[in-house]
Amino acid sequence: MSELVLTRPQYLELEKLGLGAFKPLAGFMNEDEFHATVETMRLPAGAVFPLPVVLDVDGETAGRLKGLPRVALVYDDEQVGELRPESVFTCDKATVTEKVYGTADVAHPGVAFFMAGGDHYIGGAVALTKRAAFDFSDDELAPEETRALFAQRGWKSVVGFQTRNVPHRAHEYLQRIAMEQVDGLFIQPLVGRKKKGDYTPQAILRGYRILIEEFYPADKVALGILSTYMRYAGPREAVFHALIRRNYGCTHFIIGRDHAGADDYYGIYEAHDLARRFDGDLGIKIMYLHGPYFCERCDSIVTEQTCPHEQTASRSVTHISGTDMRAMLLGGKAPNAHLMRPEVIAALQGTDLFIEDDET
Numbered sequence: 001m002s003e004l005v006l007t008r009p010q011y012l013e014l015e016k017l018g019l020g021a022f023k024p025l026a027g028f029m030n031e032d033e034f035h036a037t038v039e040t041m042r043l044p045a046g047a048v049f050p051l052p053v054v055l056d057v058d059g060e061t062a063g064r065l066k067g068l069p070r071v072a073l074v075y076d077d078e079q080v081g082e083l084r085p086e087s088v089f090t091c092d093k094a095t096v097t098e099k100v101y102g103t104a105d106v107a108h109p110g111v112a113f114f115m116a117g118g119d120h121y122i123g124g125a126v127a128l129t130k131r132a133a134f135d136f137s138d139d140e141l142a143p144e145e146t147r148a149l150f151a152q153r154g155w156k157s158v159v160g161f162q163t164r165n166v167p168h169r170a171h172e173y174l175q176r177i178a179m180e181q182v183d184g185l186f187i188q189p190l191v192g193r194k195k196k197g198d199y200t201p202q203a204i205l206r207g208y209r210i211l212i213e214e215f216y217p218a219d220k221v222a223l224g225i226l227s228t229y230m231r232y233a234g235p236r237e238a239v240f241h242a243l244i245r246r247n248y249g250c251t252h253f254i255i256g257r258d259h260a261g262a263d264d265y266y267g268i269y270e271a272h273d274l275a276r277r278f279d280g281d282l283g284i285k286i287m288y289l290h291g292p293y294f295c296e297r298c299d300s301i302v303t304e305q306t307c308p309h310e311q312t313a314s315r316s317v318t319h320i321s322g323t324d325m326r327a328m329l330l331g332g333k334a335p336n337a338h339l340m341r342p343e344v345i346a347a348l349q350g351t352d353l354f355i356e357d358d359e360t
Contacts (some may be wrong), residue, residue, distance in 0.1 A: 002059070002065060002074045004083070009229045011075040011132060012061045012192050016079060016228050016244075018081060018128025019142045023247050028055040030123030031089040038091075038099050041236065041278075047280050048243065050236040051100065054121045055083070060186045062088045070121075079129060081169035086124040093119070101233050102265060104306075109262055110232040130226065136191050136201040141224035146186065147249035149222055155184035159252040159287065160245030162259070164190050164230060165322035166199050166207035166329075166348065168340045170292040172215075173301040178254055178287055184249055185221045187212075192229040196357055197326060201225065210347040234259070234266035235274035239282070242275065246284035250347055253284050257291025294318045301338075 006014065024047050029037065034052055034320055041050040056067070066088045075080040097104045097111045106112045125308050131137070141149070150158050159178040163171060167347050179185050187208055191201035205225070212221050226244065231237050237260035242253040259271040267273075272288045281288070290303035294317040297309050304310055310317050320339050328335045330353070334345050 001070055002068055003063065003074050003079075004055075004065060006073055006075045006080070007354075008075075008134075009192065009287055010055060010082060011073075012056075012229065014073060014126055015128055015132050017053070017126050017221045017360035019131075019144075021226075021228070021244055021247050023052055025049070025053055027083070027086075027125035028121070028123050030087040031052055031121075032087075033123065034091070034121065035091070041239070048059075048239065048281055050239045050243075050274075051231060051233060052096075054123070057120050058118045059120055061118070065122060073126070076138055079128050082127045083122065084124045084126075085122050088120060088122050089252035090120055100236060101231075105201055105265075107263075108232065108265055108325050110230075110350075113129050113231075117330055132230045134227070136225055136227065139201075139205060139223075139225045141248075143248045146222070147226060148338050150184060150186075153184060153219065153222075155182075155252045157182040158184045158186050158249060159254060160242075160243070160248065160284075161185060161187045161251035161254050162226075162241045163187065163204070163322075164198060165325065166203055166340070166353075167211045167344055168322070168335070169294070169322055169338060172211065172341075173292040174254055174256055174289050177289065178252065179216075179220060181287075182252055183218075183220070186245070186248070187221065187223050188226045188245065188248070189223075190230060191225045192227045194320055197330070198355050198356055199326070200352050200355060202351050203348055206347045206351055207344045209314050210343050211341065214343055215341070229259075230260070231259060232262035232265075234261045235271040238271035239275055239278060242282055242284050242286060245334065246282065250284060252287055254287045254289055254305060261333065291319075293320055326354065 022068045036044045037049050037052050043049045056332050071083045072079050073083055093115055095106045101111050105288045159182045182213045208223055238255050245253045253277055255271050275286050289306050292301045292303050295302050295309050324337055
């Protein structure tokens with residue numbers, strides 16, 4: 001049987017497909033699924049699916065594997081899965097990025113990653129024969145495991161929270177609001193391929209463990225990572241993240257301010273608008289929450305829904321974003337306690353905080 005050697009991101013995508021994290025996909029997208037997703041954000045059978053999940057290769061590899069009934073998928077000299085090729089295809093990458101990311105600008109990290117990949121794609125059903133074993137894998141739960149955990153705890157309603165940051169007070173505010181409405185909170189940081197300056201998986205997990213241990217009811221919160229790569233696709237990725245959490249057993253999902261955005265490519269609540277287009281068709285209920293900030297006059301974490309001072313006394317307002325928190329910590333400055341808990345900052349001591357180079 002012919003072999004195809006996978007990159008780490010490709011292996012993680014294979015694992016998610018094999019575990020059912022990307023249902024209803026059963027494999028890497030074939031040509032019909034790819035173009036339907038790009039054009040309509042639905043699979044040919046009608047299910048909502050907003051982002052391509054593809055296996056990219058170069059032209060020589062595509063020619064070698066085309067027409068074969070089975071291909072062994074290999075990572076680190078070991079077979080980890082199998083692919084049954086259905087189609088080999090190409091696309092106009094500039095057109096695809098415009099539709100998926102809203103831009104063809106290679107300064108956009110998602111566009112840059114897509115453009116740098118192979119120009120041919122092999123689609124077909126996959127079988128996973130070996131789960132990934134990276135330095136963060138012990139902290140990852142499969143969908144069947146999270147569903148069993150939620151059932152064991154008696155949670156009938158579970159809200160999923162997507163993050164790629166160490167916890168700050170704005171995210172804590174969103175989580176607490178959501179916890180008032182459901183039985184349990186599932187915090188699932190994304191730790192697959194990320195870009196230079198993003199937090200390391202170890203830093204994210206340390207921060208969340210101390211937050212859960214010291215400030216949340218332990219029986220109301222579960223923590224488990226998601227090892228897929230960030231697309232930075234803004235609104236489309238927000239819907240994608242919701243579908244993934246549905247597959248892990250969540251009944252609710254939080255979409256906040258500039259979800260999965262990059263720089264200023266998307267409007268701050270553009271993800272809300274797109275998710276509402278599919279309201280009732282996602283199999284999960286979306287919590288549309290606004291972006292929290294600290295208001296000195298209100299002396300608390302608030303949003304524009306509950307505080308007028310962003311408009312009337314803007315100097316009293318301090319916005320809280322993962323980007324700002326990263327910049328402070330990268331510069332050796334500890335954020336104020338009303339932005340990030342001192343206990344979280346202390347928990348980060350002695351670990352590498354940031355990814356030093358774009359991961360491949």
